[in-house]
Amino acid sequence: MAEPPSPPRRTDLIEHLARLPEFHDLGEAALIELAQGASWREYVPDEVVFLEGDPAAGLFLLSFGWLKVVKGSAEGREQVLRLLGPGETFNEIGAFTRRPTPATAIALEHAGAWQLRQNAVMDLARREPDLAQRMIESMADRIVDLVNLVADLSLRTVSGRLARLLIEDAVGDVVARRRWETQGELASRLGTVPDVVQRALRGLEAERLIATSRQEIRILNRAGLEKLAQ
């Protein structure tokens, strides 16, 4: 996990912005404008970044660490909507509209993020059609992801979803497990509970589709997995 370059300066933010595709060809002046009034904040594991219903304004820019965006139930279960890694932006809803955030963001590990002022982003997008177009594209990506998540939850079994997740997350044939990627977290991503995940894992293992060890899951039979995942 990349550690922060200690309390970052505004110039770090500007460099950071320049590297993001969303703000790529925006010109120095625009970047400086964006950085105006931005605030830096670090989070400890399990700390809430913003809560569902909050009027959390402004665009967030995750600098280091990992977060999850979740929706919780009354009984304490939660569904992960999105995992966020270094370099990703989030809170599009709160950034470009006055609507309250529909979900909660929580730190999975020590993390640091910039929060750009809502007006800075909206005003700039108003003057830079290219930027507005990028925002629209990133919202389109959110929509596509959510549509796929809905289809997964509604039309596939837990094993099928797990198979898809493994295929998606695999680098080569191995899915590395970070420290916080417990079966519980996996269950939240799949929309189920830890016990069921464990059974599903053992099921796939019994069919020799995967091999699990403590730090990683190895795909043994990709074709078989893909069939399960449809």
Added chain:
Amino acid sequence: MAEPPSPPRRTDLIEHLARLPEFHDLGEAALIELAQGASWREYVPDEVVFLEGDPAAGLFLLSFGWLKVVKGSAEGREQVLRLLGPGETFNEIGAFTRRPTPATAIALEHAGAWQLRQNAVMDLARREPDLAQRMIESMADRIVDLVNLVADLSLRTVSGRLARLLIEDAVGDVVARRRWETQGELASRLGTVPDVVQRALRGLEAERLIATSRQEIRILNRAGLEKLAQ
């Protein structure tokens, strides 16, 4: 169901556009520009408007009739993502990006829609920041709806989802049923199968929360329903 004013003219489209909040204060010239090259099409029940994966470009404007936007599974089940009635716009993804549509749109009854040219919309949005902002807002609405759908599917039982749907759809205390609103369609909206919907309905009826008849469902105990719906 409002019938079409017979083969509509382009001026009808312009009037129609002027009435939509998205295009409200756009000025005559802009509306005429939007209408340029727009095409009109009518659909028979069950006809596919566009298919998942299509490069369906341009913004659609439903003039009369109802459509559903769905995601289908290999086994023939389908999940409704959105119901569309007269006056609504759809295909935001295909309209504002080059991505293929993530879902399929199907006519539920005889329907008619305008399809605006993608370039007409995108070019105008580029010059009119207010329009771009509206597009962003409507995508934000899509996201919020999808997030809620995910939470429903993942965290609530079928009865809970049904209770929510009834509360949402009720006008006063009655949920009117259109001809095409069969238990099968209801099941697709709830992410389940007809038999389960029927059981759930009978269950709610047994608890005296609702009363069902052929053309409508009447809410008898709103508080009780809301408790079920959390």
Added chain:
DNA sequence: GTCTGTCGCCGACTTTTGTCGGAAATGCCC
């Protein structure tokens, strides 16, 4: 009016998912 296909209804059954109690294994802190 009759016919026919769809829809709704029902009971019995299977499969999937979720729950519970508790035992092992592991990682982490001191």
Added chain:
DNA sequence: GGGCATTTCCGACAAAAGTCGGCGACAGAC
């Protein structure tokens, strides 16, 4: 290295969801 908390694992069970066959009611077509 010992001790504690978390995670994993497991079997048995409970609940929810899905499947199946069949029957009856209804709406629309002719």
